Amino acid sequence: MEVDALTDVDGGLNLTDGHARLDLSPQQAAVIARLPEMFAVATRRSFPSIETAAHRAFLDAIGQHSAPVGSGRILSCYSSTLSTDIVARALPAGATVAVLHPTFDNIADLFVTRGLKLVPLSEEALLRQEWPGAPVDAIVVTNPNNPTGLVTPEGHLRSLAEHAVRHGQTVIIDASFRGQVRDAQYDTYAVLDAAGADWIVIEDTGKLWPTHELKIGLLAYSERTRLPIERAFSESLLAASPVVLQLIEALAADWVDGGYERARDLVQRNRDAVREAIGSVGLRLADPESQISVARVALPVDGPDSSLLYKELLERGVHVLPCAPFHWADPESGLRFIRLSLARPHATVASAARTLADAYRELSAAA
Amino acid sequence: MEVDALTDVDGGLNLTDGHARLDLSPQQAAVIARLPEMFAVATRRSFPSIETAAHRAFLDAIGQHSAPVGSGRILSCYSSTLSTDIVARALPAGATVAVLHPTFDNIADLFVTRGLKLVPLSEEALLRQEWPGAPVDAIVVTNPNNPTGLVTPEGHLRSLAEHAVRHGQTVIIDASFRGQVRDAQYDTYAVLDAAGADWIVIEDTGKLWPTHELKIGLLAYSERTRLPIERAFSESLLAASPVVLQLIEALAADWVDGGYERARDLVQRNRDAVREAIGSVGLRLADPESQISVARVALPVDGPDSSLLYKELLERGVHVLPCAPFHWADPESGLRFIRLSLARPHATVASAARTLADAYRELSAAA
Numbered sequence: 001m002e003v004d005a006l007t008d009v010d011g012g013l014n015l016t017d018g019h020a021r022l023d024l025s026p027q028q029a030a031v032i033a034r035l036p037e038m039f040a041v042a043t044r045r046s047f048p049s050i051e052t053a054a055h056r057a058f059l060d061a062i063g064q065h066s067a068p069v070g071s072g073r074i075l076s077c078y079s080s081t082l083s084t085d086i087v088a089r090a091l092p093a094g095a096t097v098a099v100l101h102p103t104f105d106n107i108a109d110l111f112v113t114r115g116l117k118l119v120p121l122s123e124e125a126l127l128r129q130e131w132p133g134a135p136v137d138a139i140v141v142t143n144p145n146n147p148t149g150l151v152t153p154e155g156h157l158r159s160l161a162e163h164a165v166r167h168g169q170t171v172i173i174d175a176s177f178r179g180q181v182r183d184a185q186y187d188t189y190a191v192l193d194a195a196g197a198d199w200i201v202i203e204d205t206g207k208l209w210p211t212h213e214l215k216i217g218l219l220a221y222s223e224r225t226r227l228p229i230e231r232a233f234s235e236s237l238l239a240a241s242p243v244v245l246q247l248i249e250a251l252a253a254d255w256v257d258g259g260y261e262r263a264r265d266l267v268q269r270n271r272d273a274v275r276e277a278i279g280s281v282g283l284r285l286a287d288p289e290s291q292i293s294v295a296r297v298a299l300p301v302d303g304p305d306s307s308l309l310y311k312e313l314l315e316r317g318v319h320v321l322p323c324a325p326f327h328w329a330d331p332e333s334g335l336r337f338i339r340l341s342l343a344r345p346h347a348t349v350a351s352a353a354r355t356l357a358d359a360y361r362e363l364s365a366a367a
Numbered sequence: 368m369e370v371d372a373l374t375d376v377d378g379g380l381n382l383t384d385g386h387a388r389l390d391l392s393p394q395q396a397a398v399i400a401r402l403p404e405m406f407a408v409a410t411r412r413s414f415p416s417i418e419t420a421a422h423r424a425f426l427d428a429i430g431q432h433s434a435p436v437g438s439g440r441i442l443s444c445y446s447s448t449l450s451t452d453i454v455a456r457a458l459p460a461g462a463t464v465a466v467l468h469p470t471f472d473n474i475a476d477l478f479v480t481r482g483l484k485l486v487p488l489s490e491e492a493l494l495r496q497e498w499p500g501a502p503v504d505a506i507v508v509t510n511p512n513n514p515t516g517l518v519t520p521e522g523h524l525r526s527l528a529e530h531a532v533r534h535g536q537t538v539i540i541d542a543s544f545r546g547q548v549r550d551a552q553y554d555t556y557a558v559l560d561a562a563g564a565d566w567i568v569i570e571d572t573g574k575l576w577p578t579h580e581l582k583i584g585l586l587a588y589s590e591r592t593r594l595p596i597e598r599a600f601s602e603s604l605l606a607a608s609p610v611v612l613q614l615i616e617a618l619a620a621d622w623v624d625g626g627y628e629r630a631r632d633l634v635q636r637n638r639d640a641v642r643e644a645i646g647s648v649g650l651r652l653a654d655p656e657s658q659i660s661v662a663r664v665a666l667p668v669d670g671p672d673s674s675l676l677y678k679e680l681l682e683r684g685v686h687v688l689p690c691a692p693f694h695w696a697d698p699e700s701g702l703r704f705i706r707l708s709l710a711r712p713h714a715t716v717a718s719a720a721r722t723l724a725d726a727y728r729e730l731s732a733a734a
Binding site: 002003006017019023024032033035036039042043047078079081082085089106109110113210212213214230233234235236237238239240241242243244 | 476477581597603605607609
């Protein structure tokens with residue numbers, strides 16, 4: 001559905017994927033203007049020096065001061081999806097992996113394709129700190145979670161890490177949306193290392209900045225990790241672009257210099273617009289406290305479900321995502337949610353939200 | 368070894384990977400200067416329109432006029448490696464695939480990782496047009512071949528395509544180095560379609576232009592192809608960067624306007640420098656007719672082999688590739704070849720070739 005929305009030649013409003021498609025701020029535009037200069041620097045400065053500087057700047061900007069920058073245990077990938085696939089490949093074939101539920105379905109897809117067995121870990125279980133034991137070999141938590149925005153509190157992560165150490169499990173954190181949420185920016189690496197955990201963390205720049213897919217997925221792993229991650233990485237790519245790494249470094253500098261607040265305000269304004277539009281027809285946000293750049297609309301059980309609403313919106317040129325796929329172990333349970341991306345210009349989001357409200361009103365009336 | 372060479376913080380001469388690391392020509396530099404403008408265009412022009420224009424420009428520039436531009440059957444990937452992995456994933460698990468031998472070992476690695484069975488197809492068999500029958504389900508030919516530079520002549524491709532149709536096989540062509548070699552720029556898609564073949568073709572911009580990993584791997588497939596390629600693609604990425612696609616379009620325009628000749632002359636001059644340097648110690652090029660941007664040096668059976676020479680060169684700060692891995696089905700047979708990338712500034716190649724000659728002379732004398 002995301003690919004369809006992107007390749008819709010008739011235009012239409014694409015609110016499917018979580019990639020940042022906001023207008024550039026003046027500060028970001030000034031960074032983009034320096035791209036040719038970054039290109040020249042890539043020719044004369046060594047790749048390791050460019051890469052380390054980018055890792056340091058980005059990870060510091062999102063509170064990850066204990067990440068193993070410069071140790072060789074942070075790999076720069078073309079995307080967080082590729083990072084996830086490398087992890088899936090490095091895990092032992094046939095391993096059992098507990099994965100948060102619901103969450104971004106791409107994780108489950110890639111893991112299943114690589115021959116891993118999945119069991120769901122509900123958000124409720126996470127909040128109760130009920131962690132799975134044998135035969136689970138690894139536990140995957142998306143933090144903040146996509147699409148719900150749920151943040152795993154620091155104490156909960158510590159509990160998970162200590163549990164995993166006791167059970168010989170690997171803790172895998174997909175922190176792709178972390179940059180947007182201060183509450184998720186506690187020093188994850190310090191918590192995991194203090195517990196003595198075997199961990200893998202994926203970070204992403206793709207959700208933060210509207211850089212037209214010029215982005216990096218970071219794949220970091222602990223000193224204890226014995227999985228063949230480097231081998232899987234070298235099968236997939238030689239290196240990320242040193243131009244993109246410099247872009248990340250510069251945008252990270254802007255992020256700590258007001259960029260975070262500017263982006264957050266924009267997303268919040270878009271969330272408010274959705275709340276207001278859907279409120280007019282009695283709908284509400286499923287996750288009113290969420291701070292990430294997507295919003296779920298909750299659909300009452302006695303009204304049209306998300307697959308019906310999805311089709312109706314498509315007719316009206318608005319692309320959104322029904323949430324069934326996020327509920328990868330139980331798609332039925334996702335039928336009552338529909339997801340809109342908020343990382344779009346305000347007018348786009350406001351117009352789409354009004355269309356959603358209209359469509360919902362008419363579908364309800366016709367039923 | 369390629370990753371090690373890239374991350375060698377002490378500098379040294381890196382002649383391992385086939386990625387273009389030449390200096391920009393003035394014409395290419397003028398294209399790079401337009402990157403910020405391309406970024407702005409990516410915001411206001413639709414993705415399908417940018418992508419189709421890039422496909423048309425690039426494929427026309429390398430003679431592939433019958434490629435299915437605009438049909439939806441050309442997917443833009445971050446790299447040709449990712450294209451290869453998507454093909455590996457789309458092929459039925461357990462399928463038997465004949466792969467050219469020797470060739471770029473990444474193909475064999477990715478296919479084996481995805482659970483495919485491989486059988487080698489020698490260059491001699493290709494030249495004799497002896498194609499494998501059952502139980503082979505697909506035949507992979509790298510054209511031009513890496514590292515040997517062997518071009519599959521048009522008539523040979525036709526013979527392969529007709530054979531594959533008779534045997535219900537898929538023809539897979541990795542044409543990553545095609546842009547460098549006019550002899551390989553006959554219209555591959557016309558040949559394959561005329562035979563009625565089920566085909567997949569991978570094209571690459573990464574070997575042509577020194578764009579610091581801002582590149583695209585194209586994955587094209589025939590109307591007859593029933594493999595779940597789109598599904599595998601959508602698991603891997605949403606879309607390539609519209610900025611990079613515009614970069615490709617502009618560099619393709621330069622390629623047909625003298626850029627090809629400028630790059631070819633540079634590579635030829637580098638090949639001559641290697642020939643001259645190694646000739647001084649009685650060594651010769653293994654593939655004197657090759658036109659691609661890598662060169663194999665042949666090592667006599669009574670002298671040091673490539674693994675010994677590789678280590679000695681490492682000591683002297685020169686990174687090259689011993690060829691055993693390219694002989695993925697029989698590594699021993701690659702011990703007598705060592706590969707240098709020619710897509711580097713002339714001084715780098717000339718200096719590395721002289722070091723290679725010196726190292727060979729001293730190792731031979733010590734033996």
